[in-house]
Amino acid sequence: MTRTGSPLGRRVLLGALGVVVLAAVWELYKALGPATGVVLGDLTVLPRTSDLAMPHVWDMVARLFRPVRSSGDDEMMWQAVLQASFFSLGVAAVGWLVGVVVGMLLAIVMQRFRTAESALLPWIVLSQTVPLIAIAPLVKRWGSQIEIGSFSWENWMSVALIASYLAFFPVSIGALRGLESPDVNHVELMRTYSVGWWATLVRLRLPASVPYLLPALRLAAANAVIGTVVAEVSIGLRGGIGRMIVEYAAAAGGDPAKPWAPIFGAVVVGLLAAGVVALIGLALTRYRRGETPA
Amino acid sequence: MSTAPSAPGQPIASTRPAAVSATGVGKVFASRKGADVTALEAVDLTIAPGEFVSLIGPSGCGKSTLLRLIADLDSPTSGSIEVFGKTARQARIDQAYGIAFQQAGLLPWRTVRSNIELPLELHKVGKADRAARSSELLALVGLSDFADKYPDQLSGGMQQRVAIARSLAESPGLLLMDEPFGALDEMTRERMQTELVRICAETGAAVVFVTHSIPEAVFLSNRVVVMSPRPGRIRDVIAVDLGRAEGRGEGLREADSFFEAVVAVRESLHGEPAGAPAARGVDQR
Numbered sequence: 293m294t295r296t297g298s299p300l301g302r303r304v305l306l307g308a309l310g311v312v313v314l315a316a317v318w319e320l321y322k323a324l325g326p327a328t329g330v331v332l333g334d335l336t337v338l339p340r341t342s343d344l345a346m347p348h349v350w351d352m353v354a355r356l357f358r359p360v361r362s363s364g365d366d367e368m369m370w371q372a373v374l375q376a377s378f379f380s381l382g383v384a385a386v387g388w389l390v391g392v393v394v395g396m397l398l399a400i401v402m403q404r405f406r407t408a409e410s411a412l413l414p415w416i417v418l419s420q421t422v423p424l425i426a427i428a429p430l431v432k433r434w435g436s437q438i439e440i441g442s443f444s445w446e447n448w449m450s451v452a453l454i455a456s457y458l459a460f461f462p463v464s465i466g467a468l469r470g471l472e473s474p475d476v477n478h479v480e481l482m483r484t485y486s487v488g489w490w491a492t493l494v495r496l497r498l499p500a501s502v503p504y505l506l507p508a509l510r511l512a513a514a515n516a517v518i519g520t521v522v523a524e525v526s527i528g529l530r531g532g533i534g535r536m537i538v539e540y541a542a543a544a545g546g547d548p549a550k551p552w553a554p555i556f557g558a559v560v561v562g563l564l565a566a567g568v569v570a571l572i573g574l575a576l577t578r579y580r581r582g583e584t585p586a
Numbered sequence: 587m588s589t590a591p592s593a594p595g596q597p598i599a600s601t602r603p604a605a606v607s608a609t610g611v612g613k614v615f616a617s618r619k620g621a622d623v624t625a626l627e628a629v630d631l632t633i634a635p636g637e638f639v640s641l642i643g644p645s646g647c648g649k650s651t652l653l654r655l656i657a658d659l660d661s662p663t664s665g666s667i668e669v670f671g672k673t674a675r676q677a678r679i680d681q682a683y684g685i686a687f688q689q690a691g692l693l694p695w696r697t698v699r700s701n702i703e704l705p706l707e708l709h710k711v712g713k714a715d716r717a718a719r720s721s722e723l724l725a726l727v728g729l730s731d732f733a734d735k736y737p738d739q740l741s742g743g744m745q746q747r748v749a750i751a752r753s754l755a756e757s758p759g760l761l762l763m764d765e766p767f768g769a770l771d772e773m774t775r776e777r778m779q780t781e782l783v784r785i786c787a788e789t790g791a792a793v794v795f796v797t798h799s800i801p802e803a804v805f806l807s808n809r810v811v812v813m814s815p816r817p818g819r820i821r822d823v824i825a826v827d828l829g830r831a832e833g834r835g836e837g838l839r840e841a842d843s844f845f846e847a848v849v850a851v852r853e854s855l856h857g858e859p860a861g862a863p864a865a866r867g868v869d870q871r
Contacts, residue, residue, distance in 0.1 A: 477691040478658055486679045487708045495708065499695050579695045581738055 313473075315349045322346050347549040355549035356556070369550075373536070373557040380520050380532040381561045383448050387455025388516040388565070392509065394456065395463025403471040403497065404489065413468075420461050426521065428454055428526035447529045454527075455519035459512040466508025470501025502579035509572060513565040521558055533557045601750075603671030605760045605792035606633040606656055606854045610665035613651055624817035629665070631820065633792055635759060640795045640803035640810045642851065648818020649796045650764055655795060657685055657762050669758060681709070683760040684753030686769045690745035692737040699724065699733040699746050705755045714752065723751040726785060743774040750782070754789060761786070761793045768798065775838070779805055800855070803846045805839065812854040822854040 322341045329345075330338035339345050347355075356373070358367040398416065402409040431453055435445035482492045490532050524534030536554040543550045573580070595651045608702035613626040626648040633639050641649035651717045654660045655667055658678040677683060684705075700707075702720045711719070724730045727747040737745055746766055753761060779802060786793055797803050803810045804826055812822040826847045838844055 470768070475689070475691065477687055477689050478693070481685070481687075481691055482708075483659060484657055484678060484683075484685050485705050485708050491708055495704070496693070499693070502695075581736055582692045 315551065318346070318349055322348070344544070344548045347552065351549045352552040352556075355547075356553055369553050373533075373553050374560075376531065376536045376554065377551040377557040377561050380517070380524065380534065380558075381525075381564055383452050383529075383532060384455050384513075384516040384520040384561065384565060387452040387520060388459050388513055389456075389458025390452065391456035391461075391512055391516060392463050395508075395512070396467050397458035398460070398465035399471055402468050403493075409468070416461065416464055419457070424454060424458070424522050425526050427457070428523050432527050445586060447527055450527050451520055451523040451529050451532070454523035455516040458519035459517035462508040462511035462515065462526045463505070466504045466511075467501055470504030471497045473504060474500045483584050502576050506569070506573045506576070506580070510569045513569050514562060517558070517562050517565050521561075533561060602635050603668070604632045605635045605637065606631065607668040607671075607796060608632070608652070608656070608665065609667075611662045611667060612654060612664040613648070613653070613655060613660065614663045626655075627660070627817040627819050629818075629820055631823075631843070633794065635670075635792050636790050638786060638795065638806055638808045640734045640797055640807040641813060642797055642800065642803045642810055642855065643813030643818075644815050644819075644855075645798075646818070647813040647815040649813050651818065652813075653762055653764050653794060653796050657683065681705070681756050682758060683762050684756065684758040685762045686746070686753045686764070686766045687748045688765040690737070690742075690749040690769070692745055692748055692752075694737050695737055697734050698729060698740070701737065701748055702751045702755055704752060708755070708849070719755060720751075723754055726754070726788065727751045739772075743770055743778060746770065746778065747781070750785065754785070754791070759791055761789075761791045763793060764796045765798065766795075767802065775802070782806060796802060800848055801839070801844075801849050802850055804844060810847075810851050812851060814857070824850050824854060 321338070321381040325338060327341055329336050343351075356368070356370040358369055360369055362371050365370075398412060402412055428450070431450045432447065435447075435450045435453070438445040471493075475503045478496055478500075479492070482496055520532065521534040521537070523529070523540055524532040529535060533554050536557070537551065540551040540554055559561075587712065608629055608631045611626055611629040611631075612624070615623045615625055617623060627650075629652060631639075631652075641652060643649050646862055651660065655662050656669065656674060658674040661674075667674045669682050674678065692698075693704065696704065699720050701716075703716045706716045706719060720733075721730070724733055727750060729744060729747055729751070732740060732744065737748070740748070746769075750763075750766065753763075767778050771777060783806060793806075793807060795803070807826050810824045810826055811820055812824065814820065814821040824847070827843075
C-alpha cells in the first residue's frame, strides 16, 4: 500500500494495461506464429496457433455472453461461470479460514516450546510434498464415515479440508517467523514487567508478526483457491469452477472458446481472494509501520 | 579495598533499606568450548534511596552485566543482590524498578502515549488513571504535543525521552539505565543529561546509570563507580559533590569542580597518579 505511494486510479489503470498487453501478445502470436507451433526436437515449446488451440480473445469474451449450451435457451455463460466461481470462493474461504487458524495455532505452539518446533517443523514441510491427488480420495473416504447425530460429512467439506491443507503451510511458517521477530530488547522489557507468556504473546509477539503474516495470508489465499479447484476435480464435487473446467474441456472440439470461460472464472476467484487479504492488510496498517523505515 | 562500606561518599545507613545492595556478586558465563568467562567478581556496592550512581569502565568490564543482575534479567553465580531489601527477583515482580536501554525499544505500532501506558496497561491500571499518569509523564519529559505521534515520527532524542517516561510510569524508587544516551549526538546528549537531572530530582528515584562517558557520569552522579575489565570488578568509587539538581545548570559543565571530578575519574579509569602505587598494590593482591 505504502510502497508505491501512487494513487489508486493510476494503479487500476496499470493493472488494466497489463491485461491489454497480455491480450495483444496472445493475438500477435496467433497472427504471426507458425500454425504447427514452435517445436524444438520433439518438444513443443510454443502452442499451435489454430483457432482450436488458441481462440481469438474476442471469441472467448463473446462466448461469455451466449447461453451455456449453444443450442438451448440456457442461462448465459457468464452467469453460470459467476455462480460456480462464488461456490468455489465460498469453499476456498472456509478452507482458508481453517488453514489460517490451524497455521496460527501451530506457529504459537512452536514458538512456545522449542522442542515442538524441532518435532513439528520437519513434518509441516514434509506435509506439502504429498500430492493433492493422493490425499483427496482418502479424505473423501474418511469423511464419509463421519456421522454425528444430524451432522454428516459432505463432499464440499472434503474440498475445504484439502484447501486448508494447502493454506495452513505458509501461515504456520510466516507466523512462526513473525512471532520470533521481536528484538531481545522488547522481550526483556516484557520480562522486567514480569508479565507472562500470554501477555507477551498478545501485546508483543502477535502485533510484531503482522508484517510477516500478511504475505503468508496472501499465499494461503492463493493456495486455498488452487486447492479448492483441484480438489473439486479429484473428489468430483459439482457446482464449482474445478468441475466446470473439466466438463467444458470435453466440449473444446466443437466449441473451442467454451473451456476458457471457467478459466476466467478461476482468475476472478483468485483476484477476489487476494483483494480480501489486501483489505485485511489495510485494516492492520497500524502494525505495519516497521515496513517503511522513517 | 576501595569498595568497602567506608569508601568516601558512602551514604550513611538510614532506616530505609538501600535501593540496591550487592554483596560479593560474581557472574561467570559458561561457554560451550569450556572456556568460562568471568564477567564480574567480588562486587560489593550499596546505593542509597534517591542516590544517582554511574557505572563506568571500558567495554567488557561487566557494568551492563551488573545492571542486568540488578534487573534480574540474569542471575549472579555467586553473592547476592537486594533491591529495597527484597531479592532482585521479588523486586522485579513487585515492579520496584523502571528500566531504559540504549535502544529506546518503543513498540512501533503504539502511539507515544500508549507506549508510555504499556506497563500500566499490563498491570491492569484503569483507563482514566492511565491517561492521567501518561499526561503527567508527557509533560515531565516535554512531549505533550507528541502524544499521538508514532515512534518513527520522532527523533532519536525524543524516542529516548519517551522510553524514560515509560520507565517512570509506575513511579519506581529505582531507575536502571543502560547507556540510554549512547546513540545520541553530543548536543542532544547534553540536553538529555540536564533533563535527566531535573527528572530525577522531581521523582526522587535512585538511579543506576551505565555509561562510557566520563563527563556524563560526572555531570549526573552523586557517586561514580569505576570498573576494570577481565574479570570485571570495582576499582574505585569516586564521590562527586556538585550540589543538588537545582544548581546543576549548563554552567556546571565549565566549573572547576566539574573538571576536578572528571580528572579524578579519568585517572582512576586509566589506573594512574594520585596514590597509584597503593591502588596497584590492591589490584594485584
